[in-house]
Amino acid sequence: MALxxxxxxxxxxxxxxxxxxxxxxVNAGEVHAIMGPNGSGKSTLAQVLAGRELYVVTAGSVxxxxxxxxxMSPEVRAREGIFLAFQYPVEIPGVSNMxxxxxxxxxxxxxxxxxxxxxxxxxxxxxxKMQIMKMDQTLLNRPVNTGFSGGEKKRNEIFQMAVLEPxxxxxxxxxxxLDIDALRVVAAGVNAMRSAERAMIVVTHYQRLLNEIVPxxxxxxADGRIVKSGGKELAVELEAEGYADLYEEPEAxxxx
Amino acid sequence: MTxxxxxxxxxxxxxxxxxxxxxxxxxxxxHNEEWRFTNVAPIARTAFIPVAADTLLACSEAVKELGxxxxxxxxxxxxxxxxxxxxxxxxxxxxxxxxxEIPRGVVIEQPIQITHEVPERPDLGTKLAAxxxxxxxxxxxxxxxxxxxxxxxxxYFTNAVTEIVVGDRAVVDHYKLQQESLSAFHISTLQAAIxxxxxxxxxxxxxxxALVRNDxxxxxxxxxxxxxxxxxxxxxxxxxxxxxxxxxxxxxxxxHELYKGILDGQAHAxxxxxxxxxxxxxxxxxxxxxxxxxxxxxxxxxxxPELQIxxxxxRCTHGATIGQLDAESLFYMQSRGIGKREARRLLTYAFAxxxxxxxxxxxxxxSLERILFEKFHELxx
Numbered sequence: 001m002a003l004x005x006x007x008x009x010x011x012x013x014x015x016x017x018x019x020x021x022x023x024x025x026v027n028a029g030e031v032h033a034i035m036g037p038n039g040s041g042k043s044t045l046a047q048v049l050a051g052r053e054l055y056v057v058t059a060g061s062v063x064x065x066x067x068x069x070x071x072m073s074p075e076v077r078a079r080e081g082i083f084l085a086f087q088y089p090v091e092i093p094g095v096s097n098m099x100x101x102x103x104x105x106x107x108x109x110x111x112x113x114x115x116x117x118x119x120x121x122x123x124x125x126x127x128x129k130m131q132i133m134k135m136d137q138t139l140l141n142r143p144v145n146t147g148f149s150g151g152e153k154k155r156n157e158i159f160q161m162a163v164l165e166p167x168x169x170x171x172x173x174x175x176x177x178l179d180i181d182a183l184r185v186v187a188a189g190v191n192a193m194r195s196a197e198r199a200m201i202v203v204t205h206y207q208r209l210l211n212e213i214v215p216x217x218x219x220x221x222a223d224g225r226i227v228k229s230g231g232k233e234l235a236v237e238l239e240a241e242g243y244a245d246l247y248e249e250p251e252a253x254x255x256x
Numbered sequence: 257m258t259x260x261x262x263x264x265x266x267x268x269x270x271x272x273x274x275x276x277x278x279x280x281x282x283x284x285x286x287h288n289e290e291w292r293f294t295n296v297a298p299i300a301r302t303a304f305i306p307v308a309a310d311t312l313l314a315c316s317e318a319v320k321e322l323g324x325x326x327x328x329x330x331x332x333x334x335x336x337x338x339x340x341x342x343x344x345x346x347x348x349x350x351x352x353x354x355x356x357e358i359p360r361g362v363v364i365e366q367p368i369q370i371t372h373e374v375p376e377r378p379d380l381g382t383k384l385a386a387x388x389x390x391x392x393x394x395x396x397x398x399x400x401x402x403x404x405x406x407x408x409x410x411x412y413f414t415n416a417v418t419e420i421v422v423g424d425r426a427v428v429d430h431y432k433l434q435q436e437s438l439s440a441f442h443i444s445t446l447q448a449a450i451x452x453x454x455x456x457x458x459x460x461x462x463x464x465x466a467l468v469r470n471d472x473x474x475x476x477x478x479x480x481x482x483x484x485x486x487x488x489x490x491x492x493x494x495x496x497x498x499x500x501x502x503x504x505x506x507x508x509x510x511x512h513e514l515y516k517g518i519l520d521g522q523a524h525a526x527x528x529x530x531x532x533x534x535x536x537x538x539x540x541x542x543x544x545x546x547x548x549x550x551x552x553x554x555x556x557x558x559x560x561p562e563l564q565i566x567x568x569x570x571r572c573t574h575g576a577t578i579g580q581l582d583a584e585s586l587f588y589m590q591s592r593g594i595g596k597r598e599a600r601r602l603l604t605y606a607f608a609x610x611x612x613x614x615x616x617x618x619x620x621x622x623s624l625e626r627i628l629f630e631k632f633h634e635l636x637x
Contacts, residue, residue: 090582
């Protein structure tokens with residue numbers, strides 16, 4: 001049985017339908033890349049999987065580890081092992097990174113029936129993972145994402161993923177706004193997390209990230225549907241030919 | 257209400273003048289612009305019995321407690337009772353006055369703690385009114401920290417007036433923790449007269465009370481630095497009104513104001529921040545901020561800046577916000593496994609954090625953090 005099974009998923013925001021029948025099956029151990037032009041619904045899919053209430057699922061089903069994912073609140077999804085690395089990580093002034101992450105980790109541990117960590121044990125857990133992400137430890141004492149540079153925010157997302165150890169990680173445009181060095185650090189952090197038990201969905205606009213995080217499958221999303229699927233070579237093709245052919249009608253001038 | 261027992265002649269004369277003035281003014285109504293959003297009719301129509309609050313003073317020996325003789329030259333010279341009826345009423349009931357002096361150049365490390373508690377006196381009746389009065393004279397170049405706490409049980413009325421005279425180049429850090437019972441009425445006036453190149457900061461934490469009005473007023477001299485911060489947290493049908501007045505009378509003064517409020521239930525909060533920059537007060541630098549976090553649909557905030565600027569070379573900024581918990585932040589926390597209720601509690605706490613962080617007295621900050629933690633647990637329910 002697949003870890004994640006998406007069937008004919010439709011979702012709207014306001015009265016606009018964004019996802020128009022997504023079918024996708026992801027097994028543990030696999031990395032799936034989802035590519036596509038802006039506005040194709042990539043980020044919506046990522047947010048729907050994480051449980052963002054802004055989007056309303058109007059049809060279809062999502063089964064995660066044999067359970068109905070759409071019935072779960074966002075926090076229960078996270079505790080069950082789903083992690084969304086945000087395209088735009090949220091700044092939360094007044095809550096320290098350390099307090100936030102410790103609260104998150106302990107809630108998840110409690111849910112899994114593992115002892116909660118005290119401050120010292122927590123520090124031991126995070127220290128190595130910060131090093132992998134080349135993050136300064138002082139970031140722990142700063143408010144969540146507040147005053148972080150774009151690169152620091154993205155690294156912080158992957159660092160959180162490393163600490164929370166999800167079973168299904170959804171990375172939403174983790175490469176956006178990163179220079180090549182920062183991209184390599186982030187990709188190394190992600191690659192270190194690849195394992196036979198863990199699945200990943202990597203949402204990206206560009207093939208560049210997929211040179212670093214090599215996917216097992218590539219899917220092309222256009223206008224709310226997966227229009228093409230293939231192996232990693234599909235990403236290279238897209239980079240060369242662009243997304244233009246995927247539309248029946250020619251794109252409007254100025255559209256990316 | 258009756259007058260308090262006779263005292264020294266000068267004090268009796270002061271009381272009589274104040275009582276006469278109060279009789280002329282009467283209780284304010286909402287037709288009075290200063291009281292537009294705060295209806296004190298529940299106080300006006302209650303026959304309160306005057307009583308002395310239990311006042312507990314804890315301070316270092318270097319702080320001098322003065323008798324009424326020394327107080328005469330200063331008492332009621334700063335908190336004027338010609339306009340404010342509650343100051344007049346307090347002055348009419350002058351009795352147990354706390355008068356402290358920090359001598360010139362003396363640095364007091366330990367906070368001066370003044371706690372006023374309205375006692376339960378079933379023998380006197382159930383509706384008591386206390387009029388605590390405090391006068392603190394801080395000498396030139398002296399330094400001290402003052403923590404005033406107000407509390408009690410049941411239905412009563414606290415009508416407090418505190419006058420603080422900050423000598424030239426002195427540094428004073430003042431805190432007022434209002435923890436009255438949830439059925440109490442609390443009216444207070446703080447009047448600070450700040451000397452040349454002196455620094456004065458007051459932090460008003462307002463948690464209790466059914467009907468609360470705080471006036472925090474500061475008059476600056478040349479080169480004075482004034483800070484008025486506040487945090488109010490109200491729920492149910494609580495009403496809290498914070499009026500501040502910063503009077504830049506002389507040049508080169510700076511003032512900073514940050515008032516933050518958290519409202520739930522059908523609570524009502526009022527903020528009115530008046531800043532006067534007089535003709536001579538060139539090079540004034542003044543900043544005022546009022547931020548409100550509204551957790552329910554029924555809570556109401558009325559916020560108003562009131563700038564009166566008569567000098568031309570000054571910088572004055574002000575801003576006010578009324579908002580709810582940020583949906584993006586809530587989702588971000590939930591997506592990391594933190595429950596919605598806990599996420600709301602954390603974000604509410606985070607909102608108050610920058611006012612709490614400005615509290616320099618560690619013990620007060622610790623106890624406030626505990627109080628807020630418990631309070632936000634209730635709010636998040």
